[in-house]
Amino acid sequence: MKKLIAYLSAFKRRMLGGFCLKVVGTVAELLLPIIMAHMLDDVAPARNVLALSLWGAGMLAVAAAAWAGNVIANRMASRVARDTTERIRSDLFAKTLSLSARQTDAETVPSLVSRLSTDTYNVHTMVGMMQRIGVRAPILLVGGVALTFTVDPMLALILLVTVPFLVLVSVFVAKKGIKLYTRLHASVDGMVRKVRDDYTGIRVIKALSKTEYESESFRKINDTIVRNETTANLTTSVSNPIMNAVLNLGMVAVIFFGAYRIAGGQAEPGALVAFTSFFTIILNAVISVGRVFVELSRGSASAKRIAEVLDMPQDLLPADCHADESGALIRFEGVTFSYGGTPALQGISFSIKRGESLGVIGATGSGKSTLVSLLLRFYDTTEGAVYVDGKNVKSYEKAELCQKFGIVFQNDFLMAASVRENIDFERGLSDEEVGRAAEYARAADFIREHEGYEAVLTARGGNYSGGQKQRLLIARALAAKPEILVLDDSSSALDYRTDASLRKTLLENLSETTVVMIAQRISSVRFADHILVLDGGRMVGFGTDGELMRTCETYRRIYRSQHGDEIIEKGGEPYGGAEA
């Protein structure tokens, strides 16, 4: 909330102006019933037609003023809401992109996405609504009650008795409602999971003739939703009838006691008519206050979630560190790293020179991808140091470090944009550079067949096959002529021919480039000058293919399992498109 107020304070003048207009507009509306009572009680009995007409015109003017004041104030409020939200959202997005990998891991991406979408939306609604109804409803409520006092204090007291009761009901119901709806959302999530589960497993379900079983288990989920939703709906819809009944009873009491006061000469009949008008105003105000409460609690919960991200400290700032004098391009020195808990990498030391190639091999979970994350300083090492080009990665400006790398991650990301944009990736590369990269990555042919560089990919590249996507990603990695090219398991969807010819191209055309190739297949890393063998986060071998075959048991075992009696291994990917 504090954060939000800081954002809002940039617009305090506009908000103040809007606030004043809103007050004027709202108070003007409150004046109407008073004028009416005056007309009925004082002007009409005097039989003064001119005065009556003037008062009527005056009322019209007041109504018009109320209209104008409210419209302008609402628009000002909308502008404030828009500008605040736009800034918050922009800052939040920038902040989200600047979070360190560790921070992102802690918050999780889906949660960050929902902060950017749902939470900013809630804040937007709240900021808008608080300036409009948040100002109007209390004024109408307090003003309405206050004005009834000017008309007849005794009768007003009767009315006043009902107000706390009304507020109580609306707050109670709103609070209860939030809880019930949260529960409902949880059960709906369960349903969504079920549908997703069964959608992916439909072949198994049909093969095992389990449709009736599935239908039955869905029925249970469905029943839970129905139960929760019924409770939630019935609870929240209790408030309107109760409030209606209470207020109307209050009005009945006013008329009843009013009769005595009029008989005693302490009040006039016009006052009763004015009271009936006030009632409507107060009733509406109370209902609005209930809505404001719901909106406020939801909005401030969202504001808090947004502030949590905005307030995160900036991680991984550049720091002064020792340089590395060994002349290696990449050097790991006694590196240990843990995500929290058991180390993912332990005591890793090796170095490679410019222009050499490195293959990294090991089973899933052996720490291969972690190695890449440390190289790019997504995380800081727990112990030891990583040097790139003689400097500790911690001492680099982020942009300077990034520039050295071209990288393809496991399950890397393609945007819903053109082929060209995906290869260029916002780096402003020339057509020539993009074209050459595609050529090297063996992607140029299918790009031409597929309507060229302006052809648009669907989300996550769904309209290209697995192998084609990998080649686009490799083209992206090559496009800016990086010093170091990192390919993390990125030939798995390529058929053996493309894989081999790609490797050949890399060796021939990019002899300056240092290639780091991470793979599970031995055939993908055999060519490398150095091969690093990982097992359970430890380095169990480092050397050439020949050396490792002689000395490293793990390497030999992997080799046997893939070659000896085993594996025609070009399958790899489950549902990829045709390659040949």
Added chain:
Amino acid sequence: MAGPRHDAGAVASDKKAAFARLLRYFLLYKWRVLAAFVLMLASNLFALLGPWLSGAAIDAIDLETGVDFAAVGRYCLWMAIFYVASSALSYLLTVLMVRLSQKIVRAMRQDVFDKILSLPVGELDRVAAGDLINRISYDINTVNASLSNDILQAATGVITVVGAFIGMVLTSLPLLGVFVVTIPISVIITIKRSRTVRPLFRRRSAKLAELNGFSEEMLSGLNTIRAYGREEKICAKFDEKNTEAADAYYAADYYGSLIGPSVNFVNNLGTVLISTAGSFFYLYGMISIGNISSFLLYARRFSGPINEYANIMGEIQSALAAAERVFRLLDAPPEAPDSPDAEELTDVRGDVRFENVQFSYDGERTILSDLSFDARSGQTIAIVGPTGAGKTTLVNLLMRFYEPQGGRILLDGKDIRSYTRKSLRAAFTMVLQDTWLFEGTIFENIAYGKEGATREEAAWAAGEANVADLIEKLPQKYDTMVTDGGVNLSKGQKQLITIARAMLSPAKLLILDEATSNVDTRTELLIRGAMARLMEGRTCFVIAHRLTTVRNADLILVVRGGDIVESGRHEELLRRGGFYSEIYNAQFE
């Protein structure tokens, strides 16, 4: 919902049809609907009596003749009774409507889910999971909100408008003559709202969805953006979309903010006109104060629903659109029924024969042009080749997830179409590469393989599948929940559990995907052993990745580019020197 754009007329008639079908759901509960209608009528009429009674009570307080306390008391008592009764009835009505709409929605949800399960797999392959989820959650929800709320509001609105109008007529015709002036303004506001404001709100939602889509997409590629240091550029792109979304929001608000004050203005105008004219009439003794009060209250009630009309109609329109999407899914043809003379497949031997089978997914690209082969009971057929697409085709055809366009497939000497689908599929068991475990306990996941499987059987299957030790080590053993957030089973372990599931099945035919490239060496050995045990005594179709399997297979089908290009035994194929020998030799380049 990619389908072609309908022209406006077709859309209107679709909506009408959707409305008619929704109505049919209602008619299932016609007594409740009738009760709801009666309640609504009563509750509204009671509420409409209020203003008349309060006017009468005020008139009983006449200064000239003295206050008739008895009359005031009587009117007040009646008012109290009617108001309380009206509130009670309206709550009762809500209860009735909520329960009614929940019944309908529950039925619709179940229908949609059952429909999803009954769709042909080929059909399901074509739609996105997100689309299905949208229909079963968002669309049905929209329909639900509309059922329990909008319809009620619309009906209440009609009754209130008519009732209030009658009330005004009975109270004072001259005042009505004055008040009528405000009605055109209300109508203009309503039209304005639906013509100008609603499209703006639609645009606002679209822009916002676009923005959210963008941030979701970009965050999914967070590491890549980081690695290439493209944060600033991406932020700039985001800001563009952000501004568009914010402006669209503002545009909708800008016009939307006219509505509230305008509605209030019309109400106030009504008050002004009635007070002024009322005072004149009062002056000349044409009306009593009580009547002015009653009229005022009726006037307020009258304009409320008119101003809400546009909103409600908008909601109902979108509910109908949602209902239509749901019905379209419900109308999709399910798997063709078994032929009437289809027989139950029992006592399976496991002889499979493909005779000149032709197949294509889309009618354009041929997958199988003319495939024939024989597999005898207990034999192993290895399917080999560089990609997945062609290999899964055989599975799809064998289990009749898809039908071939030509030729036929025989099981135990008879066309598989002559068996019931259920019994045909029961003859197969399978272990696929995308290990499918659902949210439930490990026991439930294993026992899924056989109707009414006991704990002992599940434990036996787990033992055979080399996964029993692992399960015993888990804190809750077989009752451990398999969830996204729960126990972190590795890919290999999940595969072992699916093997255990398959192990339970007595089926004579096995479809097996050997791919194990993603597990550590130890698990790999466990899986290999488990698979070998699973294959014993079954006719096996193996999507093969291991040379041992291939060498020992009774028949190898070589898939390339989705087509089967060669078939035969290992030595035979090697001698032929075709594509198979090319892949085989590539291993030892």
